[in-house]
Amino acid sequence: MGVKAFLPFTLILIIVAASWGCHSANERELPILGFPKIIEGDTIPHTIPDFSFVNQDSQWVTNETFGDAVYVTDFFFTSCPTICPKLTRSMLRMYEEFEGRDDVLFLSHTIDVRRDSVPRLRLYAENLGVTSDRWHFVTGDRDKIYDIAEDYMSIAVEDEDAPGGFDHSGWLILIDKNRHIRSYCDGTKDEEVDRLMEDIKILLDES
Amino acid sequence: MNLKLLVSGIFIGLSLIYFTAVSCNFNPYSQGEWLYRTHCASCHMEDGSGLRDLIPSLHQSPFLTGEQIHSTACLIRYGIKRPDPFDPKVETYPMPPLHQLTETEITNILNYIGNHFGNRAGYVNPIKLQEKLDNCPNAVPRKY
Numbered sequence: 001m002g003v004k005a006f007l008p009f010t011l012i013l014i015i016v017a018a019s020w021g022c023h024s025a026n027e028r029e030l031p032i033l034g035f036p037k038i039i040e041g042d043t044i045p046h047t048i049p050d051f052s053f054v055n056q057d058s059q060w061v062t063n064e065t066f067g068d069a070v071y072v073t074d075f076f077f078t079s080c081p082t083i084c085p086k087l088t089r090s091m092l093r094m095y096e097e098f099e100g101r102d103d104v105l106f107l108s109h110t111i112d113v114r115r116d117s118v119p120r121l122r123l124y125a126e127n128l129g130v131t132s133d134r135w136h137f138v139t140g141d142r143d144k145i146y147d148i149a150e151d152y153m154s155i156a157v158e159d160e161d162a163p164g165g166f167d168h169s170g171w172l173i174l175i176d177k178n179r180h181i182r183s184y185c186d187g188t189k190d191e192e193v194d195r196l197m198e199d200i201k202i203l204l205d206e207s
Numbered sequence: 208m209n210l211k212l213l214v215s216g217i218f219i220g221l222s223l224i225y226f227t228a229v230s231c232n233f234n235p236y237s238q239g240e241w242l243y244r245t246h247c248a249s250c251h252m253e254d255g256s257g258l259r260d261l262i263p264s265l266h267q268s269p270f271l272t273g274e275q276i277h278s279t280a281c282l283i284r285y286g287i288k289r290p291d292p293f294d295p296k297v298e299t300y301p302m303p304p305l306h307q308l309t310e311t312e313i314t315n316i317l318n319y320i321g322n323h324f325g326n327r328a329g330y331v332n333p334i335k336l337q338e339k340l341d342n343c344p345n346a347v348p349r350k351y
Contacts, residue, residue: 082301085250085258092259119293127260 012166027192030202033181034154048179051148053109053138061107061136070203071105072196074187075149077123079114083170087187090172092128095135095147097197104200109149113142152181172196174205238302239319242312246305246322255324264324271317271326277335280313281343304347312336 034046052062072094076084091106098104105125110116139145160191172187174196183199185192232248234240244253250262265271269278286304291297308316313329321328 079299082249085262086252088261089252089258117293123292124261129259 028199028202030199030206033184045180046151046154048151048175048181049148051144053136053140053145054118055132055136055138056118056125057132058118059132061138063179065136066105066107066175066177069103069105070177070182070200071107071175072174072200073107073109073152073175074171075111075145075152076108077110078116078120079112083188087170087172088128090187090190090193091135092130093193094172094197094200095130098200099179102134103204104134106130108135108137109145110137110139111145111149113139113145154181174199174203176206236315236319236322238312238319239315242316243309243319245309247316250291250302254322265320265326267325271321271324271328273328276321276328276331277339278319279341280310280336281345283308283313283316284340284343285343285347308342313340 032045036046037044048063050063052060055061055193057192072091074087074091076087088108094104095106107148110121116139118139121139125132125135125137152175153169153171170186170188171184174183176182182203183196185196187193248288251257251265252262255265265319266290269275270282283305285306287302289298289301290297310333313337314333317328317331317336320326
Protein backbone atom coordinates (compact mmCIF):
# COMPACT_ATOMS: atom_id res chain seq x y z
CA MET A 1 0.00 0.00 0.00
CA GLY A 2 1.35 3.44 -0.87
CA VAL A 3 1.92 6.31 1.48
CA LYS A 4 -0.97 8.13 -0.19
CA ALA A 5 -3.47 5.65 1.16
CA PHE A 6 -2.64 6.68 4.69
CA LEU A 7 -3.38 10.32 4.02
CA PRO A 8 -7.17 10.14 4.49
CA PHE A 9 -6.70 8.20 7.73
CA THR A 10 -4.28 10.76 9.05
CA LEU A 11 -6.68 13.54 8.10
CA ILE A 12 -9.57 11.85 9.85
CA LEU A 13 -7.42 11.30 12.92
CA ILE A 14 -6.44 14.94 13.00
CA ILE A 15 -10.06 16.04 12.64
CA VAL A 16 -11.19 13.71 15.40
CA ALA A 17 -8.38 14.87 17.68
CA ALA A 18 -9.14 18.50 16.93
CA SER A 19 -12.84 18.21 17.63
CA TRP A 20 -12.03 16.33 20.81
CA GLY A 21 -9.99 19.31 21.91
CA CYS A 22 -12.84 21.65 20.99
CA HIS A 23 -15.38 19.99 23.27
CA SER A 24 -17.13 22.84 24.98
CA ALA A 25 -16.36 23.26 28.65
CA ASN A 26 -19.75 22.18 29.97
CA GLU A 27 -19.77 18.90 28.09
CA ARG A 28 -16.46 17.89 29.51
CA GLU A 29 -16.34 15.69 32.56
CA LEU A 30 -13.38 15.72 34.86
CA PRO A 31 -11.85 12.32 35.57
CA ILE A 32 -10.44 11.34 38.95
CA LEU A 33 -6.68 11.43 38.45
CA GLY A 34 -3.88 9.45 40.00
CA PHE A 35 -3.27 5.72 40.34
CA PRO A 36 -6.21 3.95 42.00
CA LYS A 37 -5.52 1.36 44.69
CA ILE A 38 -7.15 -2.04 44.49
CA ILE A 39 -7.97 -3.35 47.94
CA GLU A 40 -9.76 -6.71 48.19
CA GLY A 41 -11.17 -6.32 44.72
CA ASP A 42 -12.45 -2.79 45.31
CA THR A 43 -10.96 0.03 43.29
CA ILE A 44 -10.18 2.99 45.56
CA PRO A 45 -9.42 6.16 43.63
CA HIS A 46 -6.30 8.12 44.54
CA THR A 47 -7.13 10.24 47.60
CA ILE A 48 -5.21 13.03 49.32
CA PRO A 49 -4.33 11.75 52.82
CA ASP A 50 -4.82 13.61 56.12
CA PHE A 51 -2.60 16.62 56.62
CA SER A 52 -2.17 19.43 59.08
CA PHE A 53 -0.01 22.46 58.46
CA VAL A 54 0.20 26.01 59.86
CA ASN A 55 -0.81 29.03 57.78
CA GLN A 56 0.29 32.68 57.62
CA ASP A 57 -2.01 33.55 60.54
CA SER A 58 -0.65 30.72 62.73
CA GLN A 59 -3.86 28.73 62.28
CA TRP A 60 -3.98 25.01 61.63
CA VAL A 61 -4.94 24.05 58.11
CA THR A 62 -6.24 20.52 57.62
CA ASN A 63 -8.43 18.67 55.14
CA GLU A 64 -11.43 19.91 57.14
CA THR A 65 -10.43 23.53 56.54
CA PHE A 66 -11.62 23.05 52.97
CA GLY A 67 -14.92 21.38 53.90
CA ASP A 68 -17.18 21.40 50.86
CA ALA A 69 -14.95 23.74 48.90
CA VAL A 70 -12.73 22.81 45.97
CA TYR A 71 -9.16 24.05 46.16
CA VAL A 72 -6.15 24.72 43.99
CA THR A 73 -2.75 23.93 45.44
CA ASP A 74 0.89 24.57 44.57
CA PHE A 75 4.42 24.31 46.00
CA PHE A 76 6.68 27.36 46.15
CA PHE A 77 9.05 29.31 48.38
CA THR A 78 9.10 33.02 49.11
CA SER A 79 12.67 33.64 47.95
CA CYS A 80 12.35 31.67 44.71
CA PRO A 81 13.64 33.68 41.77
CA THR A 82 12.70 31.29 38.96
CA ILE A 83 9.15 30.17 38.29
CA CYS A 84 7.45 30.88 41.64
CA PRO A 85 6.48 34.49 40.91
CA LYS A 86 4.72 33.31 37.77
CA LEU A 87 2.97 30.49 39.65
CA THR A 88 1.87 32.88 42.37
CA ARG A 89 0.64 35.27 39.74
CA SER A 90 -1.43 32.51 38.11
CA MET A 91 -2.87 31.59 41.52
CA LEU A 92 -3.64 35.28 42.08
CA ARG A 93 -5.44 35.45 38.76
CA MET A 94 -7.69 32.57 39.84
CA TYR A 95 -8.12 34.05 43.31
CA GLU A 96 -9.41 37.22 41.65
CA GLU A 97 -11.56 35.36 39.13
CA PHE A 98 -13.42 33.58 41.96
CA GLU A 99 -13.49 36.63 44.24
CA GLY A 100 -16.31 36.51 46.78
CA ARG A 101 -16.76 32.73 46.57
CA ASP A 102 -15.94 30.71 49.65
CA ASP A 103 -16.22 27.41 47.76
CA VAL A 104 -13.04 27.97 45.73
CA LEU A 105 -9.98 28.14 47.99
CA PHE A 106 -6.21 28.23 47.53
CA LEU A 107 -3.38 26.43 49.30
CA SER A 108 0.30 27.20 48.76
CA HIS A 109 2.91 25.02 50.48
CA THR A 110 6.40 26.34 51.05
CA ILE A 111 9.12 23.82 50.29
CA ASP A 112 11.68 25.95 52.15
CA VAL A 113 10.40 25.39 55.69
CA ARG A 114 13.68 26.45 57.26
CA ARG A 115 13.47 29.96 55.89
CA ASP A 116 9.75 30.45 55.33
CA SER A 117 8.54 30.97 58.88
CA VAL A 118 4.96 32.02 59.65
CA PRO A 119 5.86 35.76 59.77
CA ARG A 120 7.61 35.47 56.42
CA LEU A 121 4.57 33.80 54.90
CA ARG A 122 2.38 36.50 56.40
CA LEU A 123 4.48 39.27 54.88
CA TYR A 124 4.33 37.50 51.52
CA ALA A 125 0.54 37.22 51.67
CA GLU A 126 0.24 40.84 52.76
CA ASN A 127 2.44 42.06 49.93
CA LEU A 128 0.27 40.05 47.60
CA GLY A 129 -2.86 41.57 49.12
CA VAL A 130 -4.60 38.28 49.89
CA THR A 131 -6.05 36.86 53.09
CA SER A 132 -6.28 33.46 54.73
CA ASP A 133 -10.05 33.23 54.46
CA ARG A 134 -9.44 32.14 50.86
CA TRP A 135 -5.73 31.58 50.41
CA HIS A 136 -3.54 29.69 52.87
CA PHE A 137 0.24 29.84 52.77
CA VAL A 138 1.40 26.93 54.87
CA THR A 139 4.55 25.58 56.42
CA GLY A 140 5.16 22.54 58.58
CA ASP A 141 7.33 19.50 58.98
CA ARG A 142 9.61 19.26 55.97
CA ASP A 143 9.11 15.55 55.37
CA LYS A 144 5.35 15.87 55.66
CA ILE A 145 5.33 18.58 53.04
CA TYR A 146 7.53 16.55 50.73
CA ASP A 147 5.33 13.49 51.25
CA ILE A 148 2.11 15.30 50.49
CA ALA A 149 3.78 16.88 47.47
CA GLU A 150 4.30 13.40 46.16
CA ASP A 151 0.65 12.65 46.70
CA TYR A 152 -0.46 15.73 44.79
CA MET A 153 2.21 15.25 42.14
CA SER A 154 1.47 11.59 41.53
CA ILE A 155 -0.59 12.79 38.59
CA ALA A 156 2.37 14.65 37.22
CA VAL A 157 4.60 11.64 37.57
CA GLU A 158 2.40 9.84 35.07
CA ASP A 159 3.37 12.48 32.57
CA GLU A 160 6.72 11.45 31.13
CA ASP A 161 7.37 14.91 29.79
CA ALA A 162 6.97 16.52 33.21
CA PRO A 163 10.12 18.34 34.24
CA GLY A 164 11.95 16.60 37.06
CA GLY A 165 11.80 17.67 40.69
CA PHE A 166 8.45 18.81 41.95
CA ASP A 167 9.83 22.08 43.26
CA HIS A 168 10.47 23.17 39.69
CA SER A 169 7.54 21.51 38.07
CA GLY A 170 5.18 24.45 38.35
CA TRP A 171 2.00 22.44 38.60
CA LEU A 172 -1.25 23.86 39.91
CA ILE A 173 -3.51 21.06 41.11
CA LEU A 174 -7.28 21.06 41.52
CA ILE A 175 -8.79 19.01 44.37
CA ASP A 176 -12.48 18.30 44.86
CA LYS A 177 -14.36 18.14 48.14
CA ASN A 178 -13.80 14.36 48.29
CA ARG A 179 -10.01 14.81 48.30
CA HIS A 180 -9.64 13.63 44.73
CA ILE A 181 -7.36 15.22 42.17
CA ARG A 182 -9.54 16.33 39.27
CA SER A 183 -7.34 18.49 37.09
CA TYR A 184 -3.97 20.18 36.92
CA CYS A 185 -1.99 22.49 34.71
CA ASP A 186 1.38 24.09 34.16
CA GLY A 187 1.03 27.31 36.14
CA THR A 188 3.59 29.11 34.02
CA LYS A 189 1.34 28.95 30.93
CA ASP A 190 -1.56 31.38 30.81
CA GLU A 191 -3.65 29.29 28.38
CA GLU A 192 -3.38 26.27 30.65
CA VAL A 193 -4.42 28.35 33.65
CA ASP A 194 -7.46 29.56 31.66
CA ARG A 195 -8.37 25.93 31.05
CA LEU A 196 -7.96 25.10 34.74
CA MET A 197 -10.38 27.91 35.59
CA GLU A 198 -12.90 26.33 33.23
CA ASP A 199 -12.31 23.03 35.02
CA ILE A 200 -13.03 24.69 38.38
CA LYS A 201 -16.39 25.82 36.99
CA ILE A 202 -17.15 22.32 35.77
CA LEU A 203 -16.32 20.94 39.19
CA LEU A 204 -18.57 23.49 40.88
CA ASP A 205 -21.45 22.53 38.56
CA GLU A 206 -20.97 18.90 39.45
CA SER A 207 -22.28 19.12 42.99
CA MET B 208 38.80 38.15 -12.94
CA ASN B 209 35.50 36.46 -12.98
CA LEU B 210 32.91 39.16 -13.48
CA LYS B 211 30.03 36.83 -12.82
CA LEU B 212 31.39 35.97 -9.42
CA LEU B 213 31.87 39.63 -8.55
CA VAL B 214 28.34 40.55 -9.58
CA SER B 215 26.73 37.74 -7.65
CA GLY B 216 28.94 38.56 -4.65
CA ILE B 217 27.72 42.14 -4.68
CA PHE B 218 24.17 40.97 -5.13
CA ILE B 219 24.33 38.58 -2.18
CA GLY B 220 26.03 41.22 -0.04
CA LEU B 221 23.38 43.81 -0.82
CA SER B 222 20.52 41.45 -0.13
CA LEU B 223 22.10 40.48 3.21
CA ILE B 224 22.28 44.13 4.21
CA TYR B 225 18.73 44.64 3.03
CA PHE B 226 17.34 41.71 4.99
CA THR B 227 19.23 42.65 8.12
CA ALA B 228 17.85 46.17 7.86
CA VAL B 229 14.32 44.90 7.31
CA SER B 230 14.45 42.49 10.20
CA CYS B 231 15.98 45.13 12.46
CA ASN B 232 13.26 47.59 11.51
CA PHE B 233 10.70 44.98 12.23
CA ASN B 234 11.81 44.81 15.85
CA PRO B 235 14.63 47.12 16.85
CA TYR B 236 14.69 45.59 20.34
CA SER B 237 14.97 41.92 19.47
CA GLN B 238 18.05 41.16 21.59
CA GLY B 239 16.79 43.35 24.42
CA GLU B 240 13.44 41.64 24.37
CA TRP B 241 15.03 38.21 24.32
CA LEU B 242 17.34 39.10 27.21
CA TYR B 243 14.44 40.57 29.14
CA ARG B 244 12.47 37.36 28.76
CA THR B 245 15.47 35.30 29.79
CA HIS B 246 16.67 37.29 32.78
CA CYS B 247 13.84 39.48 34.01
CA ALA B 248 10.42 38.18 32.99
CA SER B 249 10.36 35.40 35.60
CA CYS B 250 9.99 38.14 38.22
CA HIS B 251 8.72 41.27 36.45
CA MET B 252 6.52 39.17 34.11
CA GLU B 253 6.54 39.18 30.32
CA ASP B 254 4.22 42.18 30.30
CA GLY B 255 6.31 44.06 32.88
CA SER B 256 3.44 44.25 35.34
CA GLY B 257 5.32 42.74 38.32
CA LEU B 258 3.49 41.12 41.21
CA ARG B 259 1.60 43.50 43.48
CA ASP B 260 3.88 44.69 46.31
CA LEU B 261 6.25 41.75 45.95
CA ILE B 262 7.83 42.77 42.65
CA PRO B 263 7.53 46.29 41.24
CA SER B 264 5.82 46.93 37.93
CA LEU B 265 8.01 48.40 35.20
CA HIS B 266 5.08 50.30 33.68
CA GLN B 267 5.72 54.05 33.48
CA SER B 268 8.60 53.52 35.84
CA PRO B 269 10.55 56.46 37.27
CA PHE B 270 13.61 54.21 36.86
CA LEU B 271 13.05 54.13 33.11
CA THR B 272 12.93 57.79 32.14
CA GLY B 273 15.47 59.73 30.08
CA GLU B 274 17.24 61.02 33.21
CA GLN B 275 17.18 57.87 35.28
CA ILE B 276 17.62 55.04 32.80
CA HIS B 277 21.43 55.11 32.76
CA SER B 278 21.62 54.67 36.53
CA THR B 279 19.28 51.70 36.29
CA ALA B 280 22.14 49.86 34.55
CA CYS B 281 23.74 49.58 38.01
CA LEU B 282 20.65 47.80 39.36
CA ILE B 283 20.83 45.27 36.55
CA ARG B 284 24.54 44.60 36.97
CA TYR B 285 24.81 44.60 40.76
CA GLY B 286 21.24 43.73 41.75
CA ILE B 287 19.28 45.26 44.61
CA LYS B 288 20.46 44.41 48.10
CA ARG B 289 18.24 44.76 51.18
CA PRO B 290 18.53 43.72 54.78
CA ASP B 291 16.35 40.71 55.52
CA PRO B 292 13.21 42.12 57.20
CA PHE B 293 13.27 39.37 59.82
CA ASP B 294 17.00 39.25 60.35
CA PRO B 295 18.46 42.70 59.61
CA LYS B 296 22.04 41.47 59.93
CA VAL B 297 21.55 39.28 56.89
CA GLU B 298 21.75 40.90 53.44
CA THR B 299 19.45 39.53 50.75
CA TYR B 300 19.05 40.22 47.09
CA PRO B 301 15.35 40.67 46.22
CA MET B 302 16.74 41.33 42.76
CA PRO B 303 19.86 39.27 42.07
CA PRO B 304 22.96 40.71 40.34
CA LEU B 305 23.69 39.78 36.72
CA HIS B 306 27.45 40.24 36.49
CA GLN B 307 27.65 38.21 33.31
CA LEU B 308 25.80 40.74 31.14
CA THR B 309 27.98 42.96 28.97
CA GLU B 310 27.45 46.71 28.58
CA THR B 311 25.92 46.06 25.17
CA GLU B 312 23.47 43.56 26.57
CA ILE B 313 22.47 45.89 29.40
CA THR B 314 22.02 48.68 26.85
CA ASN B 315 19.76 46.46 24.75
CA ILE B 316 17.63 45.47 27.75
CA LEU B 317 17.26 49.11 28.77
CA ASN B 318 16.38 50.17 25.23
CA TYR B 319 13.68 47.53 25.20
CA ILE B 320 12.08 48.21 28.59
CA GLY B 321 12.75 51.96 28.33
CA ASN B 322 10.53 52.09 25.26
CA HIS B 323 7.90 49.54 26.23
CA PHE B 324 5.41 49.20 29.08
CA GLY B 325 4.41 52.84 28.70
CA ASN B 326 7.97 54.13 29.17
CA ARG B 327 9.40 56.74 26.77
CA ALA B 328 13.04 56.96 27.72
CA GLY B 329 14.34 57.16 24.16
CA TYR B 330 17.66 55.52 23.34
CA VAL B 331 20.36 54.87 25.88
CA ASN B 332 23.59 56.79 25.38
CA PRO B 333 26.38 54.18 25.55
CA ILE B 334 28.99 56.65 26.83
CA LYS B 335 26.73 57.84 29.65
CA LEU B 336 25.90 54.24 30.46
CA GLN B 337 29.57 53.31 30.68
CA GLU B 338 30.22 56.30 32.98
CA LYS B 339 27.42 55.23 35.29
CA LEU B 340 28.57 51.62 35.31
CA ASP B 341 32.10 52.70 36.22
CA ASN B 342 30.74 54.52 39.27
CA CYS B 343 27.91 52.38 40.56
CA PRO B 344 27.07 53.26 44.17
CA ASN B 345 25.95 49.65 44.70
CA ALA B 346 29.00 48.10 43.06
CA VAL B 347 30.47 45.03 44.69
CA PRO B 348 33.57 43.26 43.41
CA ARG B 349 32.91 40.06 41.55
CA LYS B 350 33.62 37.07 43.73
CA TYR B 351 34.33 34.59 40.98
